[in-house]
Amino acid sequence: MRYEMFYDLRHVTDDLIFIKWYKSASEHTRPQTDFIDDLRKRLKESPVPLYFISDLRDGRIVDVSILQKLGILAQHPNYGGGAAFSEDVLSSMFVGIFSKFANSEKGTGVFYKTMPEALAYLESLKPGLVTSVDWLAFLETVDGNK
Numbered sequence: 001m002r003y004e005m006f007y008d009l010r011h012v013t014d015d016l017i018f019i020k021w022y023k024s025a026s027e028h029t030r031p032q033t034d035f036i037d038d039l040r041k042r043l044k045e046s047p048v049p050l051y052f053i054s055d056l057r058d059g060r061i062v063d064v065s066i067l068q069k070l071g072i073l074a075q076h077p078n079y080g081g082g083a084a085f086s087e088d089v090l091s092s093m094f095v096g097i098f099s100k101f102a103n104s105e106k107g108t109g110v111f112y113k114t115m116p117e118a119l120a121y122l123e124s125l126k127p128g129l130v131t132s133v134d135w136l137a138f139l140e141t142v143d144g145n146k
Contacts, residue, residue, distance in 0.1 A: 006031035006059065007020060007031060007059070008022070009038060010142075012053075012133055012138060013129075015046075015048045015126075016052075016122070017042070018052075018053055018055070018138070020142055021055065021059030021061070024060050024062050032066040033066070035061070040073060040076075043073060044078070048078070049079065049080030050078055051080040051081050051082060051122055051125065052081075052083070053118055054082065056084050057085070060086070060091045067101055068101045070098055070102075071099075071100070075102065080126060081110075081122065081125040083110045083111075083112060083118035083122050084111050084112070084118065085112045085113065085114055085117065085118040086113070087113050096111070098110075099111075
């Protein structure tokens with residue numbers, strides 16, 4: 001699901017969701033709230049724990065109250081874990097804020113500069129989670145939908 005080109009959120013596998021932010025939403029725009037609602041619904045309806053990988057190279061959540069809600073979602077029983085990647089310093093800062101709100105092992109140490117590092121972290125949480133995916137082909141589908 002993409003909201004006015006702010007983000008794309010899609011299942012890679014039954015238990016792995018890829019999130020790509022195309023631009024940062026201001027605190028007065030709706031995409032961040034819709035994003036939280038979508039994640040909450042997916043966690044609630046999932047029969048298995050969900051894992052997330054977030055591409056923050058082009059955009060990110062910037063509203064601290066939304067990061068707080070995201071941190072609370074990280075405490076959901078169906079939240080398996082997540083990782084984010086970007087070389088952007090602001091992304092690192094906002095993921096750090098999320099980690100403080102998450103207040104759990106699943107919410108700390110989740111920011112990486114590259115996608116392979118983030119994938120390796122997810123693989124350490126659940127062996128086999130990311131290794132069966134053709135990431136080049138998958139990323140072409142994501143980038144082709146801009």
